[in-house]
Amino acid sequence: QKEVEQDPGPLSVPEGAIVSLNCTYSNSAFQYFMWYRQYSRKGPELLMYTYSSGNKEDGRFTAQVDKSSKYISLFIRDSQPSDSATYLCASYTGRRALTFGSGTRLQVQP
Amino acid sequence: GAGVSQSPSNKVTEKGKDVELRCDPISGHTALYWYRQSLGQGLEFLIYFQGNSAPDKSGLPSDRFSAERTGGSVSTLTIQRTQQEDSAVYLCASSVGTGNGAEAFFGQGTRLTVV
Numbered sequence: 197q198k199e200v201e202q203d204p205g206p207l208s209v210p211e212g213a214i215v216s217l218n219c220t221y222s223n224s225a226f227q228y229f230m231w232y233r234q235y236s237r238k239g240p241e242l243l244m245y246t247y248s249s250g251n252k253e254d255g256r257f258t259a260q261v262d263k264s265s266k267y268i269s270l271f272i273r274d275s276q277p278s279d280s281a282t283y284l285c286a287s288y289t290g291r292r293a294l295t296f297g298s299g300t301r302l303q304v305q306p
Numbered sequence: 307g308a309g310v311s312q313s314p315s316n317k318v319t320e321k322g323k324d325v326e327l328r329c330d331p332i333s334g335h336t337a338l339y340w341y342r343q344s345l346g347q348g349l350e351f352l353i354y355f356q357g358n359s360a361p362d363k364s365g366l367p368s369d370r371f372s373a374e375r376t377g378g379s380v381s382t383l384t385i386q387r388t389q390q391e392d393s394a395v396y397l398c399a400s401s402v403g404t405g406n407g408a409e410a411f412f413g414q415g416t417r418l419t420v421v
Contacts, residue, residue, distance in 0.1 A: 228408035239412035298348035
């Protein structure tokens with residue numbers, strides 16, 4: 197079992213929809229939870245990170261962590277075609293390296 | 307430069323040859339990570355450096371893979387006797403320090419193709 201599990205999709209939504217992307221993790225030592233966006237043939241770009249449980253909002257993006265259920269979510273409001281990319285969740289203990297999910301490919305249809 | 311720089315962007319090599327991939331991290335970042343991304347897959351951890359500490363090599367898939375970091379800055383990932391299964395995008399990231407690893411910034415990657 198991978199430490200961070202993510203549905204690979206693809207997920208296709210119409211422009212303007214609310215998108216929900218999710219991951220689960222198994223390592224209780226994870227304290228930081230990140231979301232990266234990766235466009236085709238580009239490196240991953242950090243969108244936001246959350247420490248421990250709770251919500252964090254940045255513009256149209258909201259990250260949510262529930263440590264009791266080991267569940268990580270990213271919500272995208274008013275989705276745009278430019279949001280079409282692969283979204284990678286990652287978790288981190290505060291030491292060593294980040295552990296990534298396999299990524300969810302999102303397509304926002306105009 | 308402003309971001310993590312990797313070179314070359316693309317590398318095609320013959321099976322059995324050695325390759326060297328370079329990463330120039332963000333200035334002042336003491337932590338440096340190497341990951342591998344196979345087609346359509348997530349990121350597989352390879353190795354990480356933190357300051358002058360011994361590197362964490364636990365993700366290296368075989369002894370054909372090695373990496374070094376000179377002067378706490380530039381890092382080189384070397385793959386000896388390349389195999390076709392080594393074909394992937396090799397990504398480098400850096401962060402201010404271990405405790406700040408949550409804010410790790412990636413380069414554009416080196417796309418390695420072994421023919």
